[in-house]
Amino acid sequence: MSNRQFTFKSDLDGNSNTQAFNTLSNVFGDGYEQHASVGINNRKGQWSYQRTALKDEILAIKAFFDDHKGADSFLWESPLDGTVRVKTDTSYTPTCLGGSVWRISTTFKQQF
Numbered sequence: 001m002s003n004r005q006f007t008f009k010s011d012l013d014g015n016s017n018t019q020a021f022n023t024l025s026n027v028f029g030d031g032y033e034q035h036a037s038v039g040i041n042n043r044k045g046q047w048s049y050q051r052t053a054l055k056d057e058i059l060a061i062k063a064f065f066d067d068h069k070g071a072d073s074f075l076w077e078s079p080l081d082g083t084v085r086v087k088t089d090t091s092y093t094p095t096c097l098g099g100s101v102w103r104i105s106t107t108f109k110q111q112f
Contacts, residue, residue: 002068006076006086008061014050014105017080019043045110047078047086050103058094058102065092065106073111085111 022038051061065088068074073087092106 002072002074004064004074006064006074008051008057008064010079011050011052011103014048015079016048017078018046020046041112044112045078045081045084047108048105049108050105052097052101052103055100055102058104061104062092062094076108087111 020043022042022044024036024038026034028034051058053061064074068088070088070090073085075083076086078084086108089107089109092104094102094104096102
């Protein structure tokens with residue numbers, strides 16, 4: 001776990017957020033259903049992240065991801081939820097768009 005702040009901006013287009021709830025469900029023989037939330041942090045977020053920039057900035061973002069090895073969490077300022085602790089998915093994708101313009105994308109998963 002790292003307290004480093006991921007300070008790189010994201011593109012305005014192409015980023016989304018998914019929130020999932022951890023619940024238990026039980027369906028009885030007569031059709032009655034019972035549901036309960038699990039844990040104190042039963043809502044967990046996941047954000048797609050995408051940044052288009054010049055190669056130098058993409059290399060800096062790539063170095064940040066590499067430093068955390070897909071396992072260590074860090075702090076990130078979500079456009080919707082404020083500061084959250086996240087880690088990258090186990091992969092990221094840098095794409096050359098031509099010349100020195102690149103795009104990097106990954107998924108941030110909320111950690112507690």
